[in-house]
Amino acid sequence: MRIYLVGGAVRDRLLGRAVADRDFVVVGATPQDMLDHGYRPVGRDFPVFLHAQTHEEYALARTERKSGHGYHGFVFQTDASVTLEEDLARRDLTINAIAQDEHGALIDPFGGQRDLEARLLRHVTPAFAEDPVRVLRVARFAARFAQLGFRVAEETLALMQQMVAAGEIDHLVPERVWQETRKALAEPTPSAFLRTLRACGALRVLFAEVDALYGVPQRAEYHPEIDTGIHIELVLDMAARLAPGDDLVGFCALTHDLGKALTPAAELPRHVLHEQRGVAPLRALCARLKPPAEHAALAELVCRHHLTAHRALELRASTLLRLLESLDCLRRPERLSPFLLACEADARGRTGHAEQPWPQSSILRAALEAARAVDTAPLLAQGLQGPAIGAALRKARIRAIAALKANSHAS
Template identity: 50%
Template sequence: MQIYLVGGAVRDELLGLEIKDRDWVVVGATPDDMLKQGYKQVGADFPVFLHPGSREEYALARTERKQGRGYHGFEVYSAPDVTLEDDLKRRDLTINAMARDEQGLIVDPFNGQQDLEARVLRHVSEAFAEDPLRILRTARFAARFQPQGFRVCNQTMALMRTMVAEGEVDHLVAERVWQEIQRALEEHEPRAFFEVLRDTGALAILIPELVPDQAFTAAMTALHCVHQQDGSIEERFAALISPLPDHQSGPRIQALKAPNDCKNLALLVAAVLPALTRSGEQKAPALSADELYAVLDTADLWRRPERFSLLLNVLACILEPADQEIVHTLQRAANSASGVEPKALMAQGFTGRVLGEAIRQERLRRIQQAITS
């Protein structure tokens, strides 16, 4: 029985990066061998075990054979006769297909170290084409490592384009696509993820509304701005979707199966943006107190002040320079209107619907005062 550190941990160690997770491959062992040594089996599709001490994952060396379309439909074979090279060959990129043995020696049958030095993302073998999810993973690695000069090699780009043309991406489920998008949005250069997807044709299937030049440029500019401000995942997603018109943004936001916080902020941006966007070259008149109140009410400032702050951050990244003053105006209006105390109005005898109207009028009065002063 031989144990090897594999994948990302070896790659990041060679790059001098912090190692966050360690994955191990065990060659020459059976499930019974692992259980006898105190490992706990957790894998359902193939034998994966938790180390009795570190709780890190140890997987028996395995091979896979494609049986269907999409990223499902694989027949997994795991037995003591599966070699380390057999296991590494099924991996996606050469920089992820290296191992380190217990003596510290690097096992690199597919020249991953060479590609690390050349800053190249290259597929290990033609088996790459069997799993369309690897297109998204490769794009995500481009987003992670582009600041270090990495690029996807021409051969791998060509292979991914062929996979898209053959319909493999059509079989990806929305939930799994969202997982990759979410991870990509948090990488070092999120724009690279969408640039790779667009160049391969996958974006035309996953988020077709962003493919046109104008929409894509606007989305990438907004996303980069939020990223530079270390924005949350909700802000990044809202910035990504912000160039889409109302009739496209709502259905696409729902189709991407993002979590509620992400969906709600993106939908809020789509809802308020038409009221804030200037048309033509001449600057439109400033928003009235009633219009500002409508935006604050749509944003539910009164119950969700934290989300309103996120909204302002996104707006600051997507509005044209001529419209940037509206962000400051909204903040002033919010500061003034949120100071209304319902209890004070109740003490004056207001109740029920009359109280609600009194609160609204007082908020309007304060907004008007804020924008005129």
């Protein structure tokens, strides 16, 4: 029974990155051996165990054979005869197929260290093509490591293109697509996720509403990058910069401009009413992708109201309150921050605007604070009842926001 540290922990140590989780593979053992050593079984599809003290995962070395379509179409073999190299051979990328023994020695049969140095994301064996999730995983790793100069190896990209052409990714279940997408949106460079999927043709299949934005022109005086798809990439990366690791803000950034793909050709490069037009494709994407309810809800609010937020400095107090009411921020104030971060990412996610301030955030935060600070006690003391209380409260909130605006102009 031999135990090896494998996967991301080895890769990240070699890259000089912090190691968050450690995974181990056990060679020459049976499930009963693991139980006899006090490990607790947790694997459903194949034997995975938790260490009694550290609770880290220990998986028996295994091989896998394609038996059908999609992510679940595999038959696994786990017995004491499976070698470490056979286990490493089933992994997706060479940089994830490096093992380390208890003495710190590296076992690297597929050149993972070489590809780390060359900054390449390269598949281990042709068996890569058997698992469609790996297309998404490569794109996600591109989003994680783009800042370090990593790129997808040409032969791996060609293999991914073949997988898309063969219809293999059509069998991906929404839960796995969302799981990988959510992780990618939380990476430092989510734009690389889109570019990688687009390069292999998967973006058109999995995110048709986003793919349709590429090549759609915008007015150069507002969008020097012109292409709406490029704008989305810039917004995604700005969202990752403003809200690191926040996939909720990232999803709002990804979907806020879907309506621009539906602008009539005669109206281009202007996009009047793109906020309203974007709701239908956003709902279609969410119905297919099945993100959490709050992701879908906030993304729609950003889609509908991001232009109103950009005009916050010039809006009347009543319009500012109406925006806050539309966001349901008076009842759920925690919604305002991710909404504003997505809107700021939109404003700064334009060529030449990355360092531009976005003071709209401050006025909207202050407006919400002023509106929520209005005391209802004086209204109740007046004997108001029913709808009259709501109307009086709304007027009081408008006055509070108006006073805030007046003070800000005075200062």
